[in-house]
Amino acid sequence: MVSSVPVAAILSVYLGNQLSAISILPTLLIDFIDPFIYSLLLGSIVPTIILALSITIFARKQF
DSSP, rough: OOOOHHHHHHHHHHHHHHHHHHHHHHHHHHHTTTHHHHHHHHHHHHHHHHHHHHHHHHHOOOO
């Protein structure tokens, strides 16, 4: 992975922006998806997954 903390922070911000842009596409392209329910589901599931991944990645690099 990435050994530098500043590079990891920049990648996290960049990938977060790209992920938020990609997550909007289904509500624009598919008519039967309710944007409110879709955003509630994504807003709770995706950050939990990203938090779990970042905890496992950064726990190895501590000390």
